[in-house]
Amino acid sequence: MSVITIERKVLEKNDAIAQQNRELFARHGVFALNLVSSPGAGKTSLLEKTLEHLRGTLPVAVIEGDVQTDLDAQRVARYGVPAVQIITRGGCHLEAHLIRDALANISLEGISLLIIENVGNLVCPSNYDLGEAMKVVIASTTEGDDKPLKYPAMFRNASVLIINKIDLVPYVNTSPATLKANALQINPSLLTFETSCTTGAGIPQWCDWLRRQALR
C-alpha cells in the first residue's frame, strides 16, 4: 500500500463530504466561498473590510481556519456575524469534514453568504474541495508578480483573483498588470479585482459582485 494510494483515498473521502456540504448549502440558499492565499496576503483584513461593507445588506457567516490560535475569529466576531474557528493543530489546509463539523455550530437559516477563510498556504488547500461555490485566491502586490507561475495549482483551481495591497505598488517591484497576466496565463477564466484594505480601494466593486452572487 503506497502513500499515493492513501492520499487518493483521503481525497475521495474528502470529495464525498464536500458534496454533502455543497448540498447543504444549496438547500439553505447559501453562497459559499473558500478564501485562500499565502500567509499575510490579507485574507482576514479583506474579510473584515467585506463584513464592514456588507453590514446590514446581506446576512453573512464565517468559518475561520488556522493552524493555531483563534486570533482571526476574534477579529471577525467584532462585526457581529456568526463565526466559528477551526484550529488544525499543525494541519496545513482545511478539509471538508472540518467544515461539516463547524457547520454543526452555525445555523444556516437566513444566511446568504458563507465565507470560509482557509489556512495561509498557497499549495496544499488547492487540492481540497470544501463544498464551496468557488475558491477566491488573494495575491498581495508585496509577494511579487511571479506567484501564479510558481504556484499554478491554486490559480488554476480558483475562480476569482483578488490583487490586494495595491496601495503598496509605488514601494515594491511588482506590476499588478504582470501579476494579472501571469494568472490569466494559468487560468484564462479568472475574474480579477484589485483592492487595498488600507485605502478601501476596490472594496465596493468586490462587495457589489459578492452581493449579486449571493442574492441571485
Place this chain on the structure above:
Amino acid sequence: MSVITIERKVLEKNDAIAQQNRELFARHGVFALNLVSSPGAGKTSLLEKTLEHLRGTLPVAVIEGDVQTDLDAQRVARYGVPAVQIITRGGCHLEAHLIRDALANISLEGISLLIIENVGNLVCPSNYDLGEAMKVVIASTTEGDDKPLKYPAMFRNASVLIINKIDLVPYVNTSPATLKANALQINPSLLTFETSCTTGAGIPQWCDWLRRQALR
C-alpha cells in the same frame, strides 16, 4: 494501517536520509542552511543579495526548491555559483531524498556554504529535516506581526529569523518589535536580523554572521 502511521514512516525515512546528507556536509566542511518562508517573503531576493555580498569571499552553492518553474535557479545562476533546481511538481515542501538527488549534481569540493531555498510555505517544510545545520525563517513586514503565533512550528524549528522588507514599515500596519517579540515567545533562542533587499539594510550584518558560521 492509518494515514498517521504512513506519515510517521515517511518522516522516519526522511530523517534517515537527512542524517546521511548531514554526514556528507560534515565530511566536506559545508555549512548548510534551509531557507523557509511564506511565498513572496523574499527568499530569492535575500539569496541574491547574499550571493552578491559574499562574492569572492566564500565559495557558495545553491539548491532551489519550487513547485513549478526554474525561475529562481535562473535568477541565482547570474551570480556564478553552482545551482541546482528541484521542481516538486505540486509537492508542498522539500524532502531529504530530493536534496540527496540534487547533491549528485553539485560538487561539494571546496564549497563552504550551501543554501537550500525551500518551497514557499510556512507550514509543511517545518517537519522535514533536509540535513541542514539550521533552518532560517524569513518573515516579511508586509505579512503582519502575528505570523509566529499563527504558524508556530516553523518559528519553533528555526534557529534564525530574518525580518525582511523593513523598508516597507512606514507603509504597513506591522511593528518589527512586535513581530520579534511574538517570535521569541514561540522560540526564545531565535537569532534575529532585520533586512531590506531594496535598500540593502542589514545585509552586511547577516552576511558577516553567515561567513563566520561557514568558516569556523
